[in-house]
Amino acid sequence: MVQPLEITIERSVNKKEKPPEDQLGFGTYFTDHMFIMDYAIEKGWHQPRIVPYQPILLDPAAKVFHYGQTIFEGLKAYLTDDGRTLLFRPQKNLQRLNRSNERLSIPEIDEALVLDALKQLIAVDQDWIPTEAGTSLYIRPFVFATQPALGVSPSTHYQFMIIMSPVGAYYPEGVNPVKIFVESEYVRTVIGGVGEAKTAGNYAAGLKAQEIAKEQGYSQVLWLDGIHRKYIEEVGSMNVFFKIKGTVYTPSLNGSILDGITRNSIIHLLKHWNIPVVEQILSIEELYEAGKAGFLEEAFGTGTAAVISPIGELSWCDEKLVINQGQTGDLSQRLYDTLSGIQRGTISDPFDWMLEVEGSAPVAVSSKNSNL
Amino acid sequence: MVQPLEITIERSVNKKEKPPEDQLGFGTYFTDHMFIMDYAIEKGWHQPRIVPYQPILLDPAAKVFHYGQTIFEGLKAYLTDDGRTLLFRPQKNLQRLNRSNERLSIPEIDEALVLDALKQLIAVDQDWIPTEAGTSLYIRPFVFATQPALGVSPSTHYQFMIIMSPVGAYYPEGVNPVKIFVESEYVRTVIGGVGEAKTAGNYAAGLKAQEIAKEQGYSQVLWLDGIHRKYIEEVGSMNVFFKIKGTVYTPSLNGSILDGITRNSIIHLLKHWNIPVVEQILSIEELYEAGKAGFLEEAFGTGTAAVISPIGELSWCDEKLVINQGQTGDLSQRLYDTLSGIQRGTISDPFDWMLEVEGSAPVAVSSKNSNL
Ligand SMILES: Cc1ncc(COP(=O)(O)O)c(C=O)c1O
Numbered sequence: 001m002v003q004p005l006e007i008t009i010e011r012s013v014n015k016k017e018k019p020p021e022d023q024l025g026f027g028t029y030f031t032d033h034m035f036i037m038d039y040a041i042e043k044g045w046h047q048p049r050i051v052p053y054q055p056i057l058l059d060p061a062a063k064v065f066h067y068g069q070t071i072f073e074g075l076k077a078y079l080t081d082d083g084r085t086l087l088f089r090p091q092k093n094l095q096r097l098n099r100s101n102e103r104l105s106i107p108e109i110d111e112a113l114v115l116d117a118l119k120q121l122i123a124v125d126q127d128w129i130p131t132e133a134g135t136s137l138y139i140r141p142f143v144f145a146t147q148p149a150l151g152v153s154p155s156t157h158y159q160f161m162i163i164m165s166p167v168g169a170y171y172p173e174g175v176n177p178v179k180i181f182v183e184s185e186y187v188r189t190v191i192g193g194v195g196e197a198k199t200a201g202n203y204a205a206g207l208k209a210q211e212i213a214k215e216q217g218y219s220q221v222l223w224l225d226g227i228h229r230k231y232i233e234e235v236g237s238m239n240v241f242f243k244i245k246g247t248v249y250t251p252s253l254n255g256s257i258l259d260g261i262t263r264n265s266i267i268h269l270l271k272h273w274n275i276p277v278v279e280q281i282l283s284i285e286e287l288y289e290a291g292k293a294g295f296l297e298e299a300f301g302t303g304t305a306a307v308i309s310p311i312g313e314l315s316w317c318d319e320k321l322v323i324n325q326g327q328t329g330d331l332s333q334r335l336y337d338t339l340s341g342i343q344r345g346t347i348s349d350p351f352d353w354m355l356e357v358e359g360s361a362p363v364a365v366s367s368k369n370s371n372l
Numbered sequence: 373m374v375q376p377l378e379i380t381i382e383r384s385v386n387k388k389e390k391p392p393e394d395q396l397g398f399g400t401y402f403t404d405h406m407f408i409m410d411y412a413i414e415k416g417w418h419q420p421r422i423v424p425y426q427p428i429l430l431d432p433a434a435k436v437f438h439y440g441q442t443i444f445e446g447l448k449a450y451l452t453d454d455g456r457t458l459l460f461r462p463q464k465n466l467q468r469l470n471r472s473n474e475r476l477s478i479p480e481i482d483e484a485l486v487l488d489a490l491k492q493l494i495a496v497d498q499d500w501i502p503t504e505a506g507t508s509l510y511i512r513p514f515v516f517a518t519q520p521a522l523g524v525s526p527s528t529h530y531q532f533m534i535i536m537s538p539v540g541a542y543y544p545e546g547v548n549p550v551k552i553f554v555e556s557e558y559v560r561t562v563i564g565g566v567g568e569a570k571t572a573g574n575y576a577a578g579l580k581a582q583e584i585a586k587e588q589g590y591s592q593v594l595w596l597d598g599i600h601r602k603y604i605e606e607v608g609s610m611n612v613f614f615k616i617k618g619t620v621y622t623p624s625l626n627g628s629i630l631d632g633i634t635r636n637s638i639i640h641l642l643k644h645w646n647i648p649v650v651e652q653i654l655s656i657e658e659l660y661e662a663g664k665a666g667f668l669e670e671a672f673g674t675g676t677a678a679v680i681s682p683i684g685e686l687s688w689c690d691e692k693l694v695i696n697q698g699q700t701g702d703l704s705q706r707l708y709d710t711l712s713g714i715q716r717g718t719i720s721d722p723f724d725w726m727l728e729v730e731g732s733a734p735v736a737v738s739s740k741n742s743n744l
């Protein structure tokens with residue numbers, strides 16, 4: 001049997017100053033340590049290690065710069081009032097990591113090892129988990145191709161890393177609906193492409209449409225399918241749900257949509273509450289018709305960053321559709337309260353979603369105090 | 373008026389050993405120097421410099437790793453028999469570089485400055501241009517996002533680099549037809565996406581299909597359009613042409629196809645020769661019908677790496693189509709000979725395509741000699 005790899009730890013000697021918790025924003029500050037592991041075609045994944053957060057040295061010919069062979073994940077650790085550290089369904093992220101790897105011809109990673117690395121890294125940087133209401137520690141695992149060679153083919157060498165960033169409350173003043181631009185010109189991806197994978201190119205492809213929408217006062221774009229420009233796919237980097245005449249609809253996983261973990265959890269919760277929820281193909285025309293007939297009761301995006309992001313207004317081909325008078329709907333609010341309550345340990349966890357990072361509580365308490 | 377930026381040069385003290393010219397391959401060896409220039413939102417592009425080829429230091433949160441905001445170009449320098457160094461239509465590459473930048477929300481780069489940088493870099497590494505028949509110096513300009521921030525939005529900071537690699541003869545034993553797999557499941561891109569841009573994600577998206585085709589004995593895939601899976605787009609990283617009953621057809625630039633510089637030059641040459649050439653939408657059914665009726669005379673891919681790559685056989689939904697008995701066609705050969713002759717300065721250049729890197733000849737001669 002293959003011996004499990006041992007994770008070595010090199011502790012930082014120069015700890016960074018922690019940023020003020022009301023100025024964290026998203027993904028701009030990083031903790032004192034990071035996890036790193038290498039892959040070479042002749043050795044497989046090797047040398048898993050926690051080291052001080054530091055720049056990486058790469059050959060300018062490394063394939064990631066040229067051919068974008070890279071994937072990532074995003075999840076959060078939450079600190080509970082009683083000092084426990086909880087992760088939300090991390091196994092799901094690791095499974096998706098490997099599905100993305102598969103699609104991008106990147107070698108599979110041992111999920112148990114990565115989960116272990118994640119826990120150890122969090123324990124080492126425990127004092128970086130912010131404590132203010134709504135804050136959390138965002139965790140970014142990612143893999144990229146390092147072989148310095150310009151032939152277009154899968155790399156023989158990779159690095160896998162985990163970096164972490166304390167992030168601010170998404171809604172410092174309560175859940176807030178956004179205006180969304182329905183994008184008819186640009187598309188994010190198409191069936192047969194890599195839309196199902198969490199890979200860099202999908203996000204690069206979305207930047208321009210997003211910039212244009214921002215300039216016009218919208219916070220995000222709603223992506224339509226790349227074939228008919230008709231069927232609803234996602235909203236920015238979120239999955240999307242609509243409540244129409246009491247039933248909740250979300251686009252089915254057709255191959256070009258990301259299988260969001262928040263999406264999956266929302267579907268679970270709705271079923272648990274006996275609220276009808278349907279995964280199906282959904283056209284923007286139908287949605288507008290339902291809206292104009294007064295049947296569209298709520299709309300919201302779902303994702304790790306915001307949990308729930310209510311949509312107060314859509315704009316499609318110059319036609320605006322106001323949803324629930326631009327207010328957060330009751331179901332959106334209930335889903336937000338429930339899911340974020342489960343994540344933060346303030347309400348019970350009926351599905352066993354939360355994974356406690358064990359042995360971290362004492363560290364948490366002491367280093368938090370030392371930071372006061 | 374803004375002063376043009378001055379390019380500084382730091383010469384390498386430890387010159388690398390040159391690889392044997394019959395073992396160059398493609399993009400695996402790199403020259404002694406590279407060009408680099410930085411962008412910061414508050415300063416614009418600044419500090420253009422030629423420095424020894426070296427690894428780059430990047431924050432692991434740099435946006436290129438996560439959101440793939442990066443573009444590149446590819447062109448070649450050729451050494452003529454009389455010791456001159458020629459570039460093939462480099463201005464076209466720089467224009468395309470900026471079109472790619474525009475699509476990826478990357479700030480525009482001064483094309484005149486880059487051309488100057490390119491010439492100076494080649495002059496500094498002149499002794500790296502290989503001399504054997506068919507060899508050349510491959511030049512890879514590229515831009516990538518460096519801002520260490522995980523929000524999905526255009527970066528505030530970038531680096532632009534040029535690296536160079538001596539590359540072997542593409543056809544050491546004469547032009548050679550390849551077998552191509554017509555891909556019906558995976559797609560490279562779709563209209564509304566970034567297929568027109570030379571950006572990393574397009575290549576990442578193609579890796580898996582390419583791997584599967586290779587395993588089955590094909591050298592590349594032919595991409596069909598992402599909407600109908602019916603219309604021919606490109607072959608691997610090449611544009612594609614078909615000669616049917618004396619007329620040459622190539623897919624029109626519909627927004628999801630790269631505007632290849634070789635493609636453009638082939639169209640010019642054909643027109644110059646009064647051979648009918650048509651840019652139009654072209655379905656794989658039509659092509660197969662023409663082939664089965666005996667009207668498909670030649671097929672070939674075009675690109676900087678191979679110039680012309682004749683297609684000897686297609687396989688689409690298990691149906692094989694042999695073209696020109698699997699042999700290189702007369703027109704393919706004539707196009708190859710003419711274009712590569714113009715590029716290498718052995719035949720006249722009626723369109724003024726070649727740009728000489730001035731002042732480099734003496735360096736070339738002396739350092740070549742010193743390498744003998
Ligand atoms: C494109 C895209 N869709 C949807 C989501 C939502 O997925 P999750 O709920 O797993 O965060 C994300 C990531 O957050 C995403 O990047």
Ligand SMILES: Cc1ncc(COP(=O)(O)O)c(C=O)c1O
Pocket residue numbers: 446570606608609610611630631632633634635674675676677
């Ligand atoms: C996708 C793709 N198509 C076509 C080409 C051919 O373009 P060019 O003739 O400019 O090399 C390339 C690049 O070489 C490419 O990457």
